Amino acid sequence: MKRVLVANRGEIALRVIRACREEGLEAVAVYSAADRAAAHVRAADQAVEIGGAPPSESYLRIDRLIRAALDTGADAIHPGYGFLAERAAFAEAVEQAGLIFVGPPAAAIRAMGDKTEARRRMRDAGVPVVPGAHEPVTDLAAARSLAEELGYPVLVKAAAGGGGKGMRVVHRQEELGPALESAASEARKAFGDASVYLEKLIERPRHVEIQILADRERTIHIGERECSIQRRHQKLVEESPSSAVNGELREWMGSAAVAAAEAVAYLGAGTCEFLLAADRSFYFLEMNTRIQVEHPVTELVYGVDLVREQLRIAAGEPMRVPAGWLEPRGWALECRITSEDPANGFLPSTGRIEQLRVPGGPGVRWDGGVDAGDEVTLYYDSLLAKLIVWAPDRLQAIDRMARALDELVVDGVGTNQGFHRRLMADAAFREGDLDIQFLERRPDLATPALTDREAVALAVAAALAEDEARSLRRPSVSNGDHINPHWLNRARLEGLR
């Protein structure tokens, strides 16, 4: 393996390109018409334009991606996450073209991709799953009787889903119909498959997931990540380890995840997502058969470079992680910096990034996908970058994150930076008292607030800026000794108009 085509964009494309560089591999970028000058294109050894701005014309075009790989002499394709990363058909097409797919075998993607089928398999493998239907919902009457049987609240989920798309919580019977309809429509758009299923909603659970790594010899777990800070099922903050998991629970969950991966003959990096209830019971949700957005927190506490390991395993080599007991060292925290403006109801914000100042200093990592001058459009995901910190313990990591967030400047598009700052200062978050409904109870974290001192500072700044702007507009007419009287006269005449 010498040259890898990266079938993605944004921060993950850049992350994979960096890993290629460090592994001594060449990286080929692909880009849509909207991404001609994007950061991942500038970072690659070669770059190929593959179509129009909408993903359906570029990043989702299997034929064009494979053509680009063959034309540039690439011998492998890394899918990143999102787009085609979990499409078994893509993995198959890559292999049929004689190329290496940096990921699990197509059969494992297919087995885990159908969420209903995956749950059945997991139950059979002895992995605990959330009670619910194993079949897609076909009509409202059947859905109603199933929901009654499970007991409200229930969750509507897209069978082909992920990332919270096509997912709805239903508290009462009358909400079921509209929820099924809107979840199906969102699922059809996001995944091209409208089938949805129902399951019992576990109340106030944490979202805890286990990182898996498998080569041809062995399958191991690399600890957990806690991702309970979510908004509409979109993760915003992740950490490793989890304040709810001790060594014993980690081994229980870890073994369940390893069993899940082995049940589908997994290869490479993957993640088993679990709901963790307050009584420490846990339920398999799904397996993401790809690198995860939040993989860096695991990398920082376990000292493993997951993307480089993916590349090694794809090349047929064994993983570099030593056999035996793995212990997390210290604490890592990640904030997803998205172009969503909390002050505007978390709606997407677009525009040109006029300025970007990236935080630095001890223990700070920035996995970004944009630079100053880049345009943020509505075509793609709103993730601009991930700000990740490491520190010896959780509170120090939170304080370090607060410090790094203070250093960050993104000018030109609205981001959720202020929300993250308020979260880092929040007492309940600092206590580690988390569950996946945390943000639903705390809409106040989205709303900016000003202390009196800050209000005075901003008022003074605005007054000074206005004063300066006015003085630039105003013709400066002083007492006039050294001014040509002709021009002074002109100015007076202008003033009389």
Add this chain to the structure above:
Amino acid sequence: MKYIVGIAGREIEVEVDGDRVTVIGSTRTASLRSIPGTTSRQLVLDGRPTGLTMRSAGRGQWSVETRGDRWEVEVLDERTRHIRGLTAGSARQRGPKTLRAPMPGLVVRVLVETGHAVTAGAGLVVLEAMKMENELKAPATGVVRAVRVEAGQAVEKGQELVEFE
């Protein structure tokens, strides 16, 4: 020059005199400088620095951003403020209210029809952007006057979607 600055529901008087400002009765040193090579400015108020980005929309309207939070600030001199006070009553018009698109996107569903009575917070239109569906809600209780868009239509930011009273 004396300014009245409106920010986050507060009104703060700021008198600017060279490198001194008088604010809430106390006089302090203040400077506002551009940071070369960036779009940022730095305010130093009594030796305390604050990094900011600022954009003017004219007529004393400023958008000020610091540490990721953006504030809409209005800076008026006393005379303009006085005139504003005299005309404010007549400027506040009664009439139809409109729901506008808060972002560019695609209308997925329209949940109301002309003549429907809606309560504040009821969903009116589902707009899709960045592959997420966003339900736009009625800002107040009222009756739908007109629906200006239909499902499948692409809309620009600020475009009228639903008019109601």
